[in-house]
Amino acid sequence: xxxxxxxxxxxxxxxxxxxxxxxxxxLLMVLDHRGHYLDRLRSTTMVIIRPIYAVAGLPxxxxxxxxxxxxxxxxxxxxxxxLRDETRELKARQLSYDALQAENERLRQRLASAxxxxxxxxxxxxxxxxxxxxxxxxxxxxGSRQGIFVGQPAIDAHGVLGQVTQxxxxxxxxxxxxxPGHAIPVLNNRSGLRAIVFGTGxxxxxxxxxxxxxxxxxxxxLLVTSGLGGTFPPxxxxxxxxxxxxxxxxxxxxxxxxxAAKLNHxxxxxxxxxxxxxxxxxxxxxxxxxxx
Amino acid sequence: MRLGPDTRxxxxxxxxxxxxxxxxxxxxxxxxxxxRPDWVGLVLIYWCIATPQxxxxxxxxxxxxxxxxxxxxxxxxxxxxxxATVAYIAMRLHLQLRMFPRWQQALAVxxxxxxxxxxxxxxxxxxxxxxxxxxxxTPAIVGLVLWPFVFAALRNLRRRGDIR
Numbered sequence: 001x002x003x004x005x006x007x008x009x010x011x012x013x014x015x016x017x018x019x020x021x022x023x024x025x026x027l028l029m030v031l032d033h034r035g036h037y038l039d040r041l042r043s044t045t046m047v048i049i050r051p052i053y054a055v056a057g058l059p060x061x062x063x064x065x066x067x068x069x070x071x072x073x074x075x076x077x078x079x080x081x082x083l084r085d086e087t088r089e090l091k092a093r094q095l096s097y098d099a100l101q102a103e104n105e106r107l108r109q110r111l112a113s114a115x116x117x118x119x120x121x122x123x124x125x126x127x128x129x130x131x132x133x134x135x136x137x138x139x140x141x142x143g144s145r146q147g148i149f150v151g152q153p154a155i156d157a158h159g160v161l162g163q164v165t166q167x168x169x170x171x172x173x174x175x176x177x178x179x180p181g182h183a184i185p186v187l188n189n190r191s192g193l194r195a196i197v198f199g200t201g202x203x204x205x206x207x208x209x210x211x212x213x214x215x216x217x218x219x220x221x222l223l224v225t226s227g228l229g230g231t232f233p234p235x236x237x238x239x240x241x242x243x244x245x246x247x248x249x250x251x252x253x254x255x256x257x258x259x260a261a262k263l264n265h266x267x268x269x270x271x272x273x274x275x276x277x278x279x280x281x282x283x284x285x286x287x288x289x290x291x292x
Numbered sequence: 293m294r295l296g297p298d299t300r301x302x303x304x305x306x307x308x309x310x311x312x313x314x315x316x317x318x319x320x321x322x323x324x325x326x327x328r329p330d331w332v333g334l335v336l337i338y339w340c341i342a343t344p345q346x347x348x349x350x351x352x353x354x355x356x357x358x359x360x361x362x363x364x365x366x367x368x369x370x371x372x373x374x375x376a377t378v379a380y381i382a383m384r385l386h387l388q389l390r391m392f393p394r395w396q397q398a399l400a401v402x403x404x405x406x407x408x409x410x411x412x413x414x415x416x417x418x419x420x421x422x423x424x425x426x427x428x429x430t431p432a433i434v435g436l437v438l439w440p441f442v443f444a445a446l447r448n449l450r451r452r453g454d455i456r
Contacts (some may be wrong), residue, residue: 014380017348017349017350020371020374021349022376024369025369028367028368028370029367029369029370033419036390038368055314057318059318060319060320139367180423
């Protein structure tokens with residue numbers, strides 16, 4: 001028995017302990033939600049938890065390795081053939097692309113507008129996918145040491161993946177556009193309508209909110225980044241309008257969008273440095289995730 | 293190195309929690325994500341029922357906090373709160389729960405898991421991003437189905453490891 005100034009100190013009852021700890025966790029949540037008081041702590045823990053995730057990922061890795069081992073030579077040969085075809089096609093397209101770019105450059109010069117400098121890119125290996133359902137985030141193996149900054153856009157070969165929301169020395173966390181806390185300003189490629197695409201937590205569905213029934217948007221429309229808000233450079237595909245539900249009782253349309261990027265595929269993200277954003281002093285994302 | 297029987301029991305206990313945590317963060321294909329049971333919750337409930345003098349509110353809180361840190365993007369303290377609550381209820385009812393037939397026990401466990409999910413839902417709703425859809429509740433159902441197996445496995449561990 002522990003005594004304090006001669007008085008015996010009983011250990012608190014389970015209920016007292018629950019109340020105490022509940023208060024403590026509420027305090028933590030408020031600190032985490034309201035201020036960004038715990039950001040430093042989080043970037044430290046991100047480094048600590050990496051090996052734990054590596055261990056947790058072992059079974060999946062083994063299954064994948066075994067699967068790779070048993071890939072038959074026929075599949076491989078088939079794959080090689082497909083890839084060759086694809087390369088040929090891409091090369092052909094590249095030719096016309098080069099010509100178009102040169103032409104574009106000339107036209108821009110004539111218009112005396114700022115030419116878009118080639119964007120700097122960096123590929124980053126995915127090391128972790130959020131285990132918590134409904135949060136759509138990934139961790140990639142690049143960090144502040146490679147110049148990654150908070151608010152940096154991430155893309156894949158098909159479209160926008162999301163943006164960097166946390167950076168540690170060698171890893172950073174990317175919030176995907178499907179995360180419920182993420183919003184991205186877009187432009188309807190067909191009609192020029194400006195809109196904002198929100199994540200829903202569902203890996204295949206994005207949502208356009210606050211569009212009235214008269215908005216010029218229909219299924220099949222491609223939505224690209226508008227560049228407004230300054231986080232994402234303009235012109236990258238975000239998604240294709242999949243379904244529009246018009247409920248007369250609701251003020252706004254319920255618009256479902258299929259993300260263009262293959263969010264659940266691949267092991268690599270591409271981080272880009274938007275041309276006009278300064279490399280050294282990045283602005284906090286204006287349209288960043290409405291922080292949890 | 294020779295370990296005392298009590299040290300060995302504690303180590304086994306920690307190992308079971310470590311395994312539950314690894315299962316909780318193990319990568320899974322997206323379609324299976326909804327069916328991932330609350331492993332840490334299940335293991336925690338078992339130990340609260342079987343050895344309430346060892347595992348209780350404090351352990352639950354600490355486990356929840358570890359989960360929060362590992363998830364990395366949840367509100368820090370959210371799972372700590374739910375796990376402490378679940379541990380408290382399981383501890384309070386441990387005598388009744390021990391007496392229940394297995395299926396009834398499983399039902400009670402599912403209700404506990406349901407309560408913890410509900411707390412998460414409330415807090416998420418309060419900060420403005422409540423998960424939607426029926427898929428959110430499937431882990432409680434999966435927990436119900438898995439409980440008899442978890443119970444058998446952990447009882448086996450407890451008897452072998454002489455954890456009291």
